Amino acid sequence: MTFSGASTTIVRTLIWEWREERVMEHIWAPWRVGYVRVEKPAGCILCDKPREKDDAGNYILYRGQKNFIIMNAYPYNPGHLMVCPYRHVPSPEELDTEELLEHFSIVNRALEALRETFEPAGFNLGMNVGKVAGAGIDDHVHTHIVPRWQGDTNFMPVVSGTKVISEALADTYRQLKDNF
Numbered sequence: 245m246t247f248s249g250a251s252t253t254i255v256r257t258l259i260w261e262w263r264e265e266r267v268m269e270h271i272w273a274p275w276r277v278g279y280v281r282v283e284k285p286a287g288c289i290l291c292d293k294p295r296e297k298d299d300a301g302n303y304i305l306y307r308g309q310k311n312f313i314i315m316n317a318y319p320y321n322p323g324h325l326m327v328c329p330y331r332h333v334p335s336p337e338e339l340d341t342e343e344l345l346e347h348f349s350i351v352n353r354a355l356e357a358l359r360e361t362f363e364p365a366g367f368n369l370g371m372n373v374g375k376v377a378g379a380g381i382d383d384h385v386h387t388h389i390v391p392r393w394q395g396d397t398n399f400m401p402v403v404s405g406t407k408v409i410s411e412a413l414a415d416t417y418r419q420l421k422d423n424f
């Protein structure tokens with residue numbers, strides 16, 4: 245049995261959509277096990293971290309008036325950033341126009357800094373709104389920015405020791421910070 249041209253196209257489209265959906269799961273990021281296993285602290289880290297006066301220790305790369313950029317401590321890839329409003333709201337439609345405009349201009353600033361620092365070939369960019377959609381912190385909206393390279397994980401040592409990972413994070417922080 246053979247597929248007609250049209251059916252083949254539909255099948256190809258379905259396969260492509262499936263791949264898009266799965267693409268994040270294919271990144272080999274064993275250090276994320278620490279995140280999955282860790283007991284989640286009470287309160288909201290996206291509220292607490294910017295209130296502390298330790299931006300380098302908290303991997304906060306940039307502060308705007310309404311939003312800030314923090315590195316994901318359990319990255320899918322090196323340079324995995326999150327743009328977050330200071331305000332604790334679960335979904336982007338609760339942000340006002342000023343917050344939204346700044347949010348996305350800061351997303352662009354992050355893309356520029358990442359391009360300049362690490363020359364990624366592409367990005368995954370997006371929000372998970374609601375736990376069912378995969379949000380780890382589901383009550384404080386944030387935009388993920390994950391730089392992508394051909395072959396990806398060649399860029400970070402594939403190890404599971406948290407010390408090595410925190411050193412890699414600190415190193416990524418220093419390199420990126422210079423380009424903000």
Ligand SMILES: [Zn+2]
Pocket residue numbers: 288289290291292331332333383384
């Ligand atoms: Zn919060």
